Amino acid sequence: MIPALEAKNINKYFREPVNFHVLKDISLHIDPGEFTSIMGKSGCGKSTLLYILSTMDTDYEGDLFINGQNVSQLNTDDHAHIRNESIGFVFQFHYLLSEFSVLENVMLPAKKLGKKSFEEIEHDAMEKLRLLGIDDQALKLSSRISGGQKQRVAIARSLINDPVIIMGDEPTGNLDSKNSDIVFNIFQELSHEQGLSLLIVTHDDDFAHRTDRIITMEDGRIIS
Amino acid sequence: MKFSVILSISKTHLISRRKQTVVAALGVTFGIGAYIIMMSFMTGLNGLLDGLVLNRTPHVHLYTEEVPSVNQPIHKVEKYKDQTKFVYSVKPKRKRPQIHNALPILDMLKKHPKVAGITPQVRAQGFYLAGQTQLNASILGVDVLKEADLYNLRDYIVEGSVLDLAANDKGIIIGKGAAEKLSLTVGDLVQIGTIEGEVFPLKIVGFYQSGLADIDDIQSYVNLKTAQRIIGESADYITDLNVKLLDMKNAPAMAKDLGKQFDVASVDIQTANAQFDSGTSIRNMISYAVSIALLIVAGFGIYNILNMLIYEKMNDIAILKATGFSGKDVRRIFISQAVIIGFFGGLFGLVLGYLVSWLISTVPFESEALPTLKTMPVNFETSFYFIGMIFAMVSTFLAGYLPSKKAERIDPVEIIRGQ
Ligand SMILES: Nc1ncnc2c1ncn2[C@@H]1O[C@H](COP(=O)(O)OP(=O)(O)OP(=O)(O)O)[C@@H](O)[C@H]1O
Ligand SMILES: [Mg+2]
Numbered sequence: 001m002i003p004a005l006e007a008k009n010i011n012k013y014f015r016e017p018v019n020f021h022v023l024k025d026i027s028l029h030i031d032p033g034e035f036t037s038i039m040g041k042s043g044c045g046k047s048t049l050l051y052i053l054s055t056m057d058t059d060y061e062g063d064l065f066i067n068g069q070n071v072s073q074l075n076t077d078d079h080a081h082i083r084n085e086s087i088g089f090v091f092q093f094h095y096l097l098s099e100f101s102v103l104e105n106v107m108l109p110a111k112k113l114g115k116k117s118f119e120e121i122e123h124d125a126m127e128k129l130r131l132l133g134i135d136d137q138a139l140k141l142s143s144r145i146s147g148g149q150k151q152r153v154a155i156a157r158s159l160i161n162d163p164v165i166i167m168g169d170e171p172t173g174n175l176d177s178k179n180s181d182i183v184f185n186i187f188q189e190l191s192h193e194q195g196l197s198l199l200i201v202t203h204d205d206d207f208a209h210r211t212d213r214i215i216t217m218e219d220g221r222i223i224s
Numbered sequence: 225m226k227f228s229v230i231l232s233i234s235k236t237h238l239i240s241r242r243k244q245t246v247v248a249a250l251g252v253t254f255g256i257g258a259y260i261i262m263m264s265f266m267t268g269l270n271g272l273l274d275g276l277v278l279n280r281t282p283h284v285h286l287y288t289e290e291v292p293s294v295n296q297p298i299h300k301v302e303k304y305k306d307q308t309k310f311v312y313s314v315k316p317k318r319k320r321p322q323i324h325n326a327l328p329i330l331d332m333l334k335k336h337p338k339v340a341g342i343t344p345q346v347r348a349q350g351f352y353l354a355g356q357t358q359l360n361a362s363i364l365g366v367d368v369l370k371e372a373d374l375y376n377l378r379d380y381i382v383e384g385s386v387l388d389l390a391a392n393d394k395g396i397i398i399g400k401g402a403a404e405k406l407s408l409t410v411g412d413l414v415q416i417g418t419i420e421g422e423v424f425p426l427k428i429v430g431f432y433q434s435g436l437a438d439i440d441d442i443q444s445y446v447n448l449k450t451a452q453r454i455i456g457e458s459a460d461y462i463t464d465l466n467v468k469l470l471d472m473k474n475a476p477a478m479a480k481d482l483g484k485q486f487d488v489a490s491v492d493i494q495t496a497n498a499q500f501d502s503g504t505s506i507r508n509m510i511s512y513a514v515s516i517a518l519l520i521v522a523g524f525g526i527y528n529i530l531n532m533l534i535y536e537k538m539n540d541i542a543i544l545k546a547t548g549f550s551g552k553d554v555r556r557i558f559i560s561q562a563v564i565i566g567f568f569g570g571l572f573g574l575v576l577g578y579l580v581s582w583l584i585s586t587v588p589f590e591s592e593a594l595p596t597l598k599t600m601p602v603n604f605e606t607s608f609y610f611i612g613m614i615f616a617m618v619s620t621f622l623a624g625y626l627p628s629k630k631a632e633r634i635d636p637v638e639i640i641r642g643q
Binding site: 047051054056057076077080081082083084085089091095096097098099100104108109111112113114157161 | 226229233236237240539540542543544545546547548549550551552553636637640641
């Protein structure tokens with residue numbers, strides 16, 4: 001079975017303000033359909049690792065495979081395409097385009113991919129919004145909805161191109177426990193029923209313990 | 225990816241900050257509008273000034289010069305062949321300044337492929353006689369209809385018409401200045417005295433006003449035949465041949481060729497009006513310099529607004545990149561905004577330019593020099609509108625290029641981490 005994501009001996013240094021070895025020899029792999037969480041103290045390098053795994057950060061040593069393809073040597077345009085097609089990313093802060101409607105925000109990555117007609121994309125986007133229970137907000141400007149709703153829009157957006165893996169950097173960090181539960185259930189459903197892989201950074205113990213596997217980090221290393 | 229996706233993003237950006245967009249577009253509008261107005265008015269004026277001199281001047285003028293003969297009789301004496309000879313006080317021989325074989329030359333040049341038209345002229349000196357007054361007169365015998373076609377003679381006839389002259393062998397179109405001095409009106413008879421002492425009565429069929437007092441006080445037009453009769457010469461007596469070429473640029477070469485070929489004196493329009501040409505090009509240069517300056521100002525406006533926009537849109541750029549838009553896509557999003565601003569700003573600039581030019585063209589403008597002109601001269605040439613539009617697009621593209629490049633290079637991780 002080809003892992004959805006595999007990292008081999010990843011090392012990263014920050015050179016400013018002082019030389020700092022932030023990720024030390026990180027190796028990990030995520031199987032298709034696996035729901036994994038990453039835990040660790042603040043500042044241990046979780047976000048940094050996630051930016052590398054999502055191909056946004058290319059300044060590192062080591063090899064990264066997504067769906068079996070080595071992407072460490074590809075150029076930025078190819079990385080953009082991989083992010084568009086195979087990776088969904090959910091930020092801690094709800095990163096939406098504020099001048100666009102909720103529906104347009106969800107549709108944009110699919111329009112960029114250009115594999116479906118406008119009608120299909122619109123239909124799929126509405127499906128994803130319904131899945132997250134916010135289809136009634138579809139036509140609102142994305143700056144006019146609540147924080148929890150924004151977070152769910154971001155998740156809907158990450159799902160629109162049916163990616164191989166979804167990465168989240170504390171996606172429930174700003175949510176109350178009820179909304180946090182809703183998001184967890186959606187993630188679990190996606191991984192168990194649709195075979196979607198998930199890699200979620202979290203500080204929430206309850207959340208982490210309900211996932212299939214916990215990766216613990218300390219000082220730039222994976223310790224378990 | 226379809227370009228329409230990029231366009232729809234730029235459109236949303238532009239519409240959601242309407243004020244900035246309008247300000248940026250207005251910069252282009254005023255730049256292009258000013259360009260159109262400047263060019264239309266300046267070239268209109270140039271056309272007017274060209275008309276004053278250039279349109280009335282033949283491209284190549286053939287005539288006979290009264291110069292003393294280089295070969296004096298002594299040069300022909302065999303005995304003194306190898307000696308230096310001094311001849312003092314050489315004068316030109318008194319003879320009529322006729323072009324020999326003018327009629328065959330005329331026929332030949334009519335068929336020349338580079339020639340648009342050719343008019344024969346007979347110059348005669350004489351006097352206007354009225355009671356005790358006697359004024360110098362320069363009578364120009366012309367083929368009046370042809371003259372009107374080739375050299376806009378109609379524009380300078382303030383009373384009567386060229387047809388009246390063409391139909392009347394005893395008619396004359398007299399300079400307005402002379403007519404005033406002699407208190408003559410159209411329909412009166414004017415006596416023309418010749419150097420030989422003969423007197424010809426001619427009927428005034430029109431007034432001529434060039435705007436140059438020296439000419440209007442002296443010159444008058446009659447038919448070719450009339451002029452020949454006044455000086456007592458036959459129908460093959462022609463003093464000047466005025467050639468109009470299809471392309472004015474060929475004038476110097478043609479003047480040289482024709483002068484040599486027919487053994488006559490010749491002068492081309494560029495030599496005759498050298499100072500005029502440079503005036504025209506300087507005025508053109510000024511118009512272009514001012515327009516370009518205006519567009520550069522508009523360009524900086526767009527550059528600033530886009531830079532600001534990109535600064536405000538850092539988050540959007542990071543999101544777009546994180547969700548799979550490439551740097552190139554992001555650059556296209558912003559450059560298309562610049563070009564859209566350029567397109568609409570330019571379009572309105574053309575409309576503005578046209579409207580103001582039209583307004584200027586209705587302003588009354590009376591000129592002694594061009595009696596037929598009633599309003600300001602404005603040139604509604606379509607090429608200005610094409611160039612204006614291209615200008616608008618190119619300058620906004622350049623103004624948008626650097627900010628867009630910056631947007632292309634923005635690192636999404638830096639932005640996301642910065643939150
Ligand atoms: N741009 C940077 N330049 C230098 N050092 C950095 C930079 N970004 C992060 N760091 C350092 O790298 C380390 C790891 O940062 P990172 O954001 O990955 O931590 P984290 O595990 O996500 O923490 P948190 O749980 O608080 O989000 C930190 O010590 C941080 O100070
Ligand atoms: Mg973090």
